[in-house]
Amino acid sequence: MTYEEFLDEVTTLLYEMYELDDAAAIKLVMDAQANDYFVKHDDLEEMRTPEQARIDAKALYKAKQDRNQTQKKQQQRVQQQRKRKPAAQ
Template structure:
C-alpha cells in the first residue's frame, strides 16, 4: 500500500480498535506524522503493510491523546 493508504489504515484501525471518533483519530495520526513518526514509512514504502498499520495504530494511541497532543510519560 502507498504511504497515504497506510496513514488511512492506521486512522481506521484506531477508530475500530479504540472506538475513537474519525476526527480524533485523524488528529492523532496527523500529530504523529508532524512529529516524524511515519518518516521511515515515507522513505521505505515496503513497511506500509496491514500488519504494520496495526502496530502503528497501537503506538499512536498509546502516545497521543484524542486532541492530538503527545501524552506525558507515566
Template sequence: MPMSYEQHLDEVTTLITEKYDIADQPAIDMVMRAQADGYFSGHDDHPAICTLDRAHEDARTVFKKYGKGKKAN
C-alpha cells in the same frame, strides 16, 4: 503486499477508530500529530514497510502516544 504511504495513514486512522472506539476526527488528529512529529518518516522513505501488519502496530503506538485523554465515542 505494501500499500501506498497515504493508504497506510488511512488504514492506521481506521484501525484507531475501530480498535479504540474513537471518532474519526480525533483519530485523524492523532495520525496528523504523529506525522508532524516525524513518526511516519521511515514509511515514506521505505514504502515496503507500509503493510497491514505494520498498520496495526502503528495504530497501537500512535494511540498510546497521542491518544492520551481521548474518550471513546
C-alpha cells in the same frame, strides 16, 4: 500500499480498535505525521503493510494515553500545591 493508503489504514484502525471518533483518529495520525513519526514509512515501502499499520495504531494510541496520564498527574500536583499554600492576604 501507498503512503496515503497506509495513513488511512492507521486512522481506520484507531477508529475501529479504540472507538475514537473520526476527528480524533485523524488528529492523532496528523500529529504523529507532523512529528515525523511516519518518515521511515514514507521512505520504505516495505513498512507500509497492514501488520505495521496495526503496530503503529497501537503505539500511537498508547503514547496518547501516556500523555493524557502524565497531564492528569501534573494537574493533580498543581492542585495539591495550591491547597497547601496559604492564601495571600
